[in-house]
Amino acid sequence: AQSVTQLDSQVPVFEEAPVELRCNYSSSVSVYLFWYVQYPNQGLQLLLKYLSGSTLVKGINGFEAEFNKSQTSFHLRKPSVHISDTAEYFCAVTANTGNQFYFGTGTSLTVIP
Amino acid sequence: NAGVMQNPRHLVRRRGQEARLRCSPMKGHSHVYWYRQLPEEGLKFMVYLQKENIIDESGMPKERFSAEFPKEGPSILRIQQVVRGDSAAYFCASSPSRGQTMYGYTFGSGTRLTVV
Numbered sequence: 001a002q003s004v005t006q007l008d009s010q011v012p013v014f015e016e017a018p019v020e021l022r023c024n025y026s027s028s029v030s031v032y033l034f035w036y037v038q039y040p041n042q043g044l045q046l047l048l049k050y051l052s053g054s055t056l057v058k059g060i061n062g063f064e065a066e067f068n069k070s071q072t073s074f075h076l077r078k079p080s081v082h083i084s085d086t087a088e089y090f091c092a093v094t095a096n097t098g099n100q101f102y103f104g105t106g107t108s109l110t111v112i113p
Numbered sequence: 114n115a116g117v118m119q120n121p122r123h124l125v126r127r128r129g130q131e132a133r134l135r136c137s138p139m140k141g142h143s144h145v146y147w148y149r150q151l152p153e154e155g156l157k158f159m160v161y162l163q164k165e166n167i168i169d170e171s172g173m174p175k176e177r178f179s180a181e182f183p184k185e186g187p188s189i190l191r192i193q194q195v196v197r198g199d200s201a202a203y204f205c206a207s208s209p210s211r212g213q214t215m216y217g218y219t220f221g222s223g224t225r226l227t228v229v
Contacts, residue, residue, distance in 0.1 A: 103155035
């Protein structure tokens with residue numbers, strides 16, 4: 001099975017500052033990696049995903065993430081955050097032969113004006 | 114082109130009652146997945162269904178919970194004799210076929226169940 005650890009439960013950051021949300025995973029097989037965003041009282045929206053190839057992936061809303069196989073990490077970054085980025089962010093992993101996702105416990109990003 | 118539709122959005126039940134959560138997959142999708150999000154936690158897989166078949170129910174609690182996806186109509190997640198610990202957000206996702214995880218499933222907006 002796979003597992004995901006999101007190291008920070010809450011991250012406050014000032015508007016227009018950069019942010020990094022950390023994610024580490026564990027798996028004995030090849031995996032796909034994802035970041036989802038959840039706005040209050042809404043469902044999950046896919047931000048970006050890593051399947052293979054280039055380790056730097058770009059997603060929606062100016063977010064990007066870097067896959068590091070040796071460190072089993074998939075950290076999410078944004079160079080300049082906006083108030084509207086305030087949300088819960090979930091890292092998820094699935095085996096490339098699997099049917100289910102394993103989610104981290106989430107990081108609550110709060111952007112301070 | 115509607116996405117994954119879940120209803121109701123909010124559901125309040127008294128302890129001991131039954132809760133029925135509905136999920137209509139995206140058009141053309143015949144595979145449905147249910148996840149539960151307990152307070153302060155990430156989503157956890159419950160069950161994976163194809164039309165008229167349960168493919169994987171490894172995440173379902175052994176008692177009181179059941180799921181179905183009939184040939185016609187939405188998928189139903191049924192919780193009998195609800196308890197306070199069942200209070201959570203229940204999300205549904207769908208895919209057109211098996212082995213589609215690489216696309217990152219589309220999730221519905223969820224049903225928030227509150228047991229009082």
